Amino acid sequence: MKKTLFDKIWDAHVVRQIDEGPSVLYIDRMYIHEVTSPQAFDGLTARGLNVFRPAQITATADHNVPTKNQHLPVRDDLSRSQLEKLALNCRNHGITHFGLGDDYNGIVHVIGPELGYTRPGMTIVCGDSHTSTHGALGSMAFGIGTSEVEMVLASQCILQTKPKSMRITIEGETAEGVTAKDIILYIISKLGTDGGTGYFVEFAGSAIRGLSIEGRMTLCNMSIEMGARGGMIAPDQKTFDYLKGRKFGLAEVDLSQATEKWKELVTDEGAVFDKEYLFKAEDIPLMITYGTNPGMGMPVNSSIPKTESVDPSAAESFAKALKYMGFKEGEKLIGKKVDYVFLGSCTNGRIEDLRIFTSYVRGKKKSPDVEVWIVPGSKLVEQQAYDEGLVQILNDAGFELRQPGCSACLAMNDDKIPEGKYCLSTSNRNFEGRQGPGSRTLLAGPLLAAAAAVTGVVSQPF
Amino acid sequence: MTKEKFTTIISGCVPLTTENIDTDQIIPARFLKATSREGFGDNLFRDWRYTSENHPVRDFPLNDPRYSGIVLVAGRNFGCGSSREHAAWAIYDYGFRVVVSSFFADIFRNNALNNGLLPLQVSQKFLDTLQKKVVADNDTKVSVDLEKQTITILPDGESETFAISRYKKECLLQGYDDIDYLVNFRKEIGEAELSWQQQ
Ligand code: SF4
Numbered sequence: 001m002k003k004t005l006f007d008k009i010w011d012a013h014v015v016r017q018i019d020e021g022p023s024v025l026y027i028d029r030m031y032i033h034e035v036t037s038p039q040a041f042d043g044l045t046a047r048g049l050n051v052f053r054p055a056q057i058t059a060t061a062d063h064n065v066p067t068k069n070q071h072l073p074v075r076d077d078l079s080r081s082q083l084e085k086l087a088l089n090c091r092n093h094g095i096t097h098f099g100l101g102d103d104y105n106g107i108v109h110v111i112g113p114e115l116g117y118t119r120p121g122m123t124i125v126c127g128d129s130h131t132s133t134h135g136a137l138g139s140m141a142f143g144i145g146t147s148e149v150e151m152v153l154a155s156q157c158i159l160q161t162k163p164k165s166m167r168i169t170i171e172g173e174t175a176e177g178v179t180a181k182d183i184i185l186y187i188i189s190k191l192g193t194d195g196g197t198g199y200f201v202e203f204a205g206s207a208i209r210g211l212s213i214e215g216r217m218t219l220c221n222m223s224i225e226m227g228a229r230g231g232m233i234a235p236d237q238k239t240f241d242y243l244k245g246r247k248f249g250l251a252e253v254d255l256s257q258a259t260e261k262w263k264e265l266v267t268d269e270g271a272v273f274d275k276e277y278l279f280k281a282e283d284i285p286l287m288i289t290y291g292t293n294p295g296m297g298m299p300v301n302s303s304i305p306k307t308e309s310v311d312p313s314a315a316e317s318f319a320k321a322l323k324y325m326g327f328k329e330g331e332k333l334i335g336k337k338v339d340y341v342f343l344g345s346c347t348n349g350r351i352e353d354l355r356i357f358t359s360y361v362r363g364k365k366k367s368p369d370v371e372v373w374i375v376p377g378s379k380l381v382e383q384q385a386y387d388e389g390l391v392q393i394l395n396d397a398g399f400e401l402r403q404p405g406c407s408a409c410l411a412m413n414d415d416k417i418p419e420g421k422y423c424l425s426t427s428n429r430n431f432e433g434r435q436g437p438g439s440r441t442l443l444a445g446p447l448l449a450a451a452a453a454v455t456g457v458v459s460q461p462f
Numbered sequence: 463m464t465k466e467k468f469t470t471i472i473s474g475c476v477p478l479t480t481e482n483i484d485t486d487q488i489i490p491a492r493f494l495k496a497t498s499r500e501g502f503g504d505n506l507f508r509d510w511r512y513t514s515e516n517h518p519v520r521d522f523p524l525n526d527p528r529y530s531g532i533v534l535v536a537g538r539n540f541g542c543g544s545s546r547e548h549a550a551w552a553i554y555d556y557g558f559r560v561v562v563s564s565f566f567a568d569i570f571r572n573n574a575l576n577n578g579l580l581p582l583q584v585s586q587k588f589l590d591t592l593q594k595k596v597v598a599d600n601d602t603k604v605s606v607d608l609e610k611q612t613i614t615i616l617p618d619g620e621s622e623t624f625a626i627s628r629y630k631k632e633c634l635l636q637g638y639d640d641i642d643y644l645v646n647f648r649k650e651i652g653e654a655e656l657s658w659q660q661q
Pocket of ligand 1: 107405
């Protein structure tokens with residue numbers, strides 16, 4: 001039997017197949033954070049159970065944390081109580097916890113790979129939909145709900161029905177300035193927000209091979225915005241190089257042994273997918289969204305579609321989205337005023353994103369009309385930004401670097417976009433109110449964020 | 463944890479026909495700070511149900527006295543977006559026991575099933591018919607028979623069968639959940655770990 005990459009990992013983790021039901025699937029690593037775990041621990045306690053495999057669980061505080069003055073007590077009572085509860089639960093159950101202020105703290109999907117916990121061939125879950133990020137290293141990773149977090153705490157397994165398989169192949173070379181963010185926004189604009197529902201996606205092709213590991217993370221991160229269960233990329237030499245020297249990764253000898261096994265983690269020639277798509281890298285422009293779901297994307301220099309060109313079944317949500325955004329059909333976005341710029345999140349909060357932003361604003365000045373929040377994905381990213389001199393360049397251009405956390409990606413902390421204001425954001429969701437009640441989000445990559453930060457409007461970077 | 467057993471339901475419907483309703487609309491992130499599972503129903507569809515000054519939005523179906531019941535009739539692709547299980551808790555806590563749609567996002571479907579809420583998937587045609595009938599005649603009811611896997615519009619009797627895995631159906635009917643099931647496997651799981659290590 002010819003197997004896909006997904007099949008290989010899936011098959012190696014099935015403990016038991018329930019008749020006419022789901023599989024009992026073994027989980028190698030679970031990441032937890034303060035928002036979706038407290039009820040799971042409570043459930044466990046109510047059943048009188050212990051955590052089955054605490055060494056395979058890693059915790060961080062990210063969703064709710066302030067991105068300024070992290071050394072001070074958290075002001076918001078409810079946030080503080082969630083953070084304290086996480087720390088307490090981890091202490092009681094012997095789980096490694098990178099709390100606020102810890103040298104290795106950061107957004108769950110940023111720290112997992114950078115600390116070496118995420119490795120090829122693993123099954124990985126977390127109570128956050130963007131867990132798909134970890135698929136960039138050739139693992140099978142997906143988001144779960146709190147009941148499932150409880151299942152893993154209780155048994156290191158979850159019950160899953162095997163999803164269908166999809167391969168998205170992108171061949172060729174992308175144009176100058178086009179990043180992984182543009183690639184994924186482009187794919188979602190073509191497939192729609194439910195085009196991947198029921199599927200697990202493998203990304204393949206020369207354009208994908210050409211991406212850095214961090215770029216691959218951005219891509220896999222947003223694969224769920226088209227409804228997919230997750231996204232993954234077969235590991236290659238870049239992956240193996242990335243895994244070297246990670247703080248909590250494998251030691252060198254073990255790593256070289258494991259690498260030999262990981263080389264088998266590729267889709268067999270001739271394996272069949274339930275669905276296949278092929279795109280040309282040359283066709284992918286710099287992308288931006290104009291509406292209230294990530295599928296409403298377009299090339300930055302083109303115009304919002306006219307109602308007559310929209311699928312009639314989507315006309316109602318199209319009209320609703322434009323009304324919410326305060327845009328008109330057929331309008332251009334270039335030149336539109338931007339009130340806020342947010343660079344960060346598990347989508348674009350890594351060092352390469354900061355480098356792209358910094359190299360564009362170097363020697364320029366921040367526009368006085370725009371508020372800019374630059375939030376590193378983790379403490380290590382923050383440290384590296386200092387070490388590489390990026391922070392100095394940012395400061396010279398009138399920007400400051402905040403402290404790590406999810407921040408304005410979901411606006412659970414103080415970083416909220418006010419009602420009616422426009423935010424050009426490198427995060428992953430532009431839903432109504434996602435960045436604060438009434439906020440209006442334009443999703444794009446770090447380069448467009450930089451261009452808007454210095455001009456105060458949506459603009460072409462070159 | 464054992465849940466209320468799911469029996470046959472006959473109920474009025476609350477229509478919410480917008481498509482692609484994401485979990486940020488079902489329960490906005492700023493209400494996720496609670497550390498228990500209860501009470502989320504108060505903030506279900508918060509930003510659609512209430513104005514920014516906290517006044518109920520009159521024509522929003524949940525505020526519309528013409529509609530009542532424990533069946534939510536939703537549009538296509540319900541529950542997309544964030545994986546927050548709080549969305550399923552909020553819908554359940556508000557009092558709904560069934561959500562009818564022609565398509566559910568994967569994670570939402572699982573979350574609902576794990577919490578005694580039935581995500582009932584029907585054909586687009588059946589959904590369109592049901593929505594029209596509920597809006598035209600507010601007394602329209604549905605009967606949901608989980609044992610037979612049928613949903614029937616009352617009084618006229620238009621009916622459709624729906625799919626659900628045998629395992630999940632059993633869980634809902636008996637009121638037990640996946641964790642009860644999995645914990646019984648700890649020994650087998652431990653043995654599987656050992657055999658993989660030896661490979
Ligand atoms: S940055 Fe946003 S998407 Fe990523 S983990 Fe945090 S809240 Fe979730």
